[in-house]
Amino acid sequence: xxxMTLFTxxxxxxxxxxxxGVLAPESAASDAFLDQVAANCGTFKxxxxxxxxxxxxxxxxxxxxxxxxxxxxGQVDQSTYASDINAFYPTDTNQAALDCIFDQxx
Numbered sequence: 491x492x493x494m495t496l497f498t499x500x501x502x503x504x505x506x507x508x509x510x511g512v513l514a515p516e517s518a519a520s521d522a523f524l525d526q527v528a529a530n531c532g533t534f535k536x537x538x539x540x541x542x543x544x545x546x547x548x549x550x551x552x553x554x555x556x557x558x559x560x561x562x563x564g565q566v567d568q569s570t571y572a573s574d575i576n577a578f579y580p581t582d583t584n585q586a587a588l589d590c591i592f593d594q595x596x
Contacts, residue, residue, distance in 0.1 A: 517563070519562065519563070520559040520562050520563055523558070523559070523562035523594065524545060524555065524558060524559065524562075526594050527541060527545070527558060527590075527591055527594055528541065528542055528545050530590060530593075530594060531587060531590035531591055531594065532545070534586050534587035534590050535581075535583060535584070535587060536554060536575060536579050536584050536587050537578075537579030537580075537581050537584070538579075538581060539551075541554075541587060541591075553578055554575070554578075554579075557571060557574050557575060557578075558571075558591065561591070561595070562595070568592055568595075571588075571591075572584075572588050575588065
């Protein structure tokens with residue numbers, strides 16, 4: 491149920507105009523994908539934070555969850571996702587995490 495709070499936060503940001511682009515899909519499938527990413531890729535870092543931190547409902551950064559949910563729903567392709575993530579978290583150390591996330595799509 492922790493994810494529901496996070497999706498509510500995403501919706502609030504989106505409705506208030508604080509989110510860029512289309513809101514992430516809110517579904518059992520996207521929730522399951524986020525859980526799978528956490529279980530299999532949680533220790534990899536995006537930017538300077540482990541994925542598990544970025545998926546934590548106590549984290550105020552909803553961009554990663556939003557973009558990863560869009561990826562799982564097919565709203566963005568892998569190339570666009572990688573570009574978006576690398577632009578938002580520009581540390582040049584994201585590739586291992588991205589590879590792990592893409593492996594979860596199969």
